[in-house]
Amino acid sequence: MTGFELHWRRVHPALRPYVAEVTGYAYPGEPPALHRGLPSQYLTLVITLDEPLGIAWPGSPVTTFGTVVGGLHSTAVHIGQSPNRSGIQLALRPAAARALLGLPPGELASAVVELDDILGSPARAVSGRLREAPTWVERFDLVESLLLEHWADEPAPETRAELGWAWRRLRETAGAVGVEDLATEIGWSRRHLTDRFTNEYGLGPKVAARVMRFEQAVGRLRRDPKLRLAELSAELGYADQAHLTREWNAIAGCSPRQWMTEELLPNVQDVPVGAGAESEV
Numbered sequence: 001m002t003g004f005e006l007h008w009r010r011v012h013p014a015l016r017p018y019v020a021e022v023t024g025y026a027y028p029g030e031p032p033a034l035h036r037g038l039p040s041q042y043l044t045l046v047i048t049l050d051e052p053l054g055i056a057w058p059g060s061p062v063t064t065f066g067t068v069v070g071g072l073h074s075t076a077v078h079i080g081q082s083p084n085r086s087g088i089q090l091a092l093r094p095a096a097a098r099a100l101l102g103l104p105p106g107e108l109a110s111a112v113v114e115l116d117d118i119l120g121s122p123a124r125a126v127s128g129r130l131r132e133a134p135t136w137v138e139r140f141d142l143v144e145s146l147l148l149e150h151w152a153d154e155p156a157p158e159t160r161a162e163l164g165w166a167w168r169r170l171r172e173t174a175g176a177v178g179v180e181d182l183a184t185e186i187g188w189s190r191r192h193l194t195d196r197f198t199n200e201y202g203l204g205p206k207v208a209a210r211v212m213r214f215e216q217a218v219g220r221l222r223r224d225p226k227l228r229l230a231e232l233s234a235e236l237g238y239a240d241q242a243h244l245t246r247e248w249n250a251i252a253g254c255s256p257r258q259w260m261t262e263e264l265l266p267n268v269q270d271v272p273v274g275a276g277a278e279s280e281v
Helices: 095-101 115-119 121-132 136-153 161-172 179-186 190-201 205-223 229-236 241-252 256-262
Strands: 005-009 019-026 034-037 043-048 053-056 063-065 067-070 077-080 086-092 112-114
Touching: 005 136, 019 136, 043 121, 053 067, 063 112, 067 115, 086 095, 086 136, 095 136, 112 115, 115 121, 121 136, 161 179, 161 190, 161 205, 179 190, 179 205, 190 205, 205 229, 205 241, 205 256, 229 241, 241 256
Parallel strands: none
Antiparallel strands: 005 019, 019 086, 034 077, 043 067, 043 086, 053 063, 053 077, 067 112
């Protein structure tokens, strides 16, 4: 990738139920002035290695973070307007919120907070050591150790089995299963499922399904930028191209083609989880 350096390593076996991918990123030159952090099925953890990272919800001022955790969200967040050039990013499964951070994912939904505010002094210490570590291998080791130690020291209760199953069903079907059908499969009423699901994840099951289908659309366009939107709409079950465009505007804040035109440089948030990177360490 021109102007963008990625480093990647397989997730530690004990962390795989909670962490989908760990990626190191570095911009040799100037980072993009603005990038849209699109919603997905993952929470995001970023630890910067130089300057703080600027983040803003649309219409809100930029806040800078040295170490940041972003919860599940249904609209894009704006990233940029800061000199941050390098860092480590983790794609966290919702189960990681309880297991590694000690709180339900719903408490982080549609929010970004400093990791230090959650994990305290261990996170601050690791952040300082990361900046001094000379290699990506050592940096990944430090992050891994922080999470493994916190996981072992403070075990958290598991998400209720029915809710975990509902989340997996939505993920496996890319949001194609209806809420009514999902509730029937679990044996709950639609209202009970919606209330409990929203309380746990911070997004209702219908909203989570929209995000997961949108995530599929984003992935398809990344892989095939010349794909016709009408074809993409039919493939993913949108009513028509206009429906896809409305959803994209509501979630990303722009049309699909505008996003493709404006997001000229690759960004770590745009690398599909599981796709690997330029170098594995």
